[in-house]
Amino acid sequence: MAQKIRLMIPGPTPVPPAVTAAMAQPLIGHRTQEFAALHARLEKKLQQVFGTEHEVYILTSSGTGGMEAAVANTINPGDRVLALVTGKFGERFAELAQVYGAEVEALEFGWGNPVDPGVVEDRLKRGPYKAVLATHNETSTTVANDIRAIGELTRRYEVLLLVDAVSSLGGMEIQADAWGVDVLVTASQKALMVPPGLAMISVSPRAWEAAKDARAPRYYFSLPAAKKSLAKYNTPYTPAVSLFAGLDVALEMILSEGLEKVYRRHRTYSRAVREALKALGLKLLAPETCASPVVTGAWAPEGLDADDLRRRILREYGVLLAGGQAQLKGRIFRIAHMGYVDAVDVLGAIAALEMGLYQTGFPVTFGAGVAAAQAVLAGGNADV
């Protein structure tokens, strides 16, 4: 039999068959009423998931393209920018602002630690800064950052807040308006359950003010161009029509389940995976107080190459786990549980991990990790 591959990586994530079916329908033209109607539906649904009353723009690009749009439309050369760095994606955000000529101060919290709002406030006191760059879910270290607390500070100190929610939106609560996020960026291939190719971005009135003075050359990622087109539920350049169609179905699934339930489901799987890893005697990558609800990391056992372990698990069981990036390469593995992932997927991945550990000579009590996860899942709620 052809091997079944189970994606347990932080994007691309498994796509629900109904989304695939929507994308497989004959294409519609992008300058048609049908496309405008589709775009209008997406707009309403995205506003709910973003927690915003403002417009959300859909760009045909990866999440990084969305982050570039955030920076290119608000930051000018010489602007002082405070980048909150908790891992690889925080570094990328800082790098982007540097490319656009900002005077970037990277505030490093160490890989595996979350942003400490107290430290941020100390820095903001020594401002003024034009903007703060933050990562909601730092995928590389499986750490979730407290955007609400950061947003309180950026509002108090009157600094723009640009947030990378690429791997969090749809799996973790975020409230762009209520939390004071000025530019919020996400992508299609994570908790939103659609193949890669779309970035989505919301822009606050305060960020539009900054955009008025933006001088960086930009065309494809021009937010004013996107805004102008959205007035007619159009896009300035040809959109990835099939992905729009898939996103429509995926968002419907998320909103039908209810955002609260979706977020709780992700927290529950996170707790289940963490309990499983601990039961197997593995050390978690992130402190549990800031553990990501969408992806969980663990250190490989002493003397074991995490990438060897991952390769074996993929080869033998078809379960694709993520490895470590940069300085964590070969030392950790990550299990994503975002989007179209259910309890059986989680339990199967844990079982495959147990098998892989056993086969690489690590002492394992078969079923111990699975049982720990089951105990959490039987409760059905990570929060109680």
Next chain:
Amino acid sequence: MAQKIRLMIPGPTPVPPAVTAAMAQPLIGHRTQEFAALHARLEKKLQQVFGTEHEVYILTSSGTGGMEAAVANTINPGDRVLALVTGKFGERFAELAQVYGAEVEALEFGWGNPVDPGVVEDRLKRGPYKAVLATHNETSTTVANDIRAIGELTRRYEVLLLVDAVSSLGGMEIQADAWGVDVLVTASQKALMVPPGLAMISVSPRAWEAAKDARAPRYYFSLPAAKKSLAKYNTPYTPAVSLFAGLDVALEMILSEGLEKVYRRHRTYSRAVREALKALGLKLLAPETCASPVVTGAWAPEGLDADDLRRRILREYGVLLAGGQAQLKGRIFRIAHMGYVDAVDVLGAIAALEMGLYQTGFPVTFGAGVAAAQAVLAGGNADV
């Protein structure tokens, strides 16, 4: 019965079921050996269609994003750039270079006329210019430009040649290396028969020389980043994996048919449509000496709103024709015959056009247009 929609617009174009099926397969991770193998296959196939021995980079964006990559990686503020403008897409290319601070001289040939190489040479004599921007197929006016002749000039005058082949590549011959095209850009949703979301771009050694000195801020569209990743058949940012899978199948179809046959097929349909329109007493938009092989335009009959005609044909017969852009809006209609379009599609569109014309009060001999197209198709070769 649900209405069948037939896309006869210059992108997105109909997608072959085999391409749709490939895109509907479960996603693969983009940091896997399978993805690298897919990317390597694409690379080889794209080089054949581009006519290049150099690398071709695949960007997750529309064609405009690819055009921005062409400009942002080679042009610096203050560079003198000669933009050859024959319609809307030529204007867009010029606009892009302006956004990046180039001193752009737009050489306008008038909407409906092709580039006159003699006029270009006169200008090049008054150089030096850093680059010439050209449109291979100017979709807005259904005019094909002679890139080979322009390439002879840009080589002789040692100017970079950047070419927008978004709507031509895969449907019209182009030879990046042999014709001296330094940067060649195309997109997935035209003659390549894949949904929108991918741009592809080839870069000559001469363009790489220019890229060394490029100072524009760019991150997502950085060609050096794309080059670095391609060494491992990787991409710097998450690629639109499902579209890559679709492109693999689509290119296989094109190469199996054989490029010469594919190009001839497009020329044949172009001639069939032109003969049909003339038989119906309509005036062609472009002179036949430079008529596009992939899209054909005609003026609406005196007193008839072209967009009313198009709407009726769509509503009654499900055939979507393209309208005019900018100053041509409401005055012309365009029939695309690019990509996954066959003789019956062409004949059906002509028949629907006849019905639409009749119903709007234009005198039509039923079948006259169809018969003229059939006479061409029966010959099977537009070139004889």
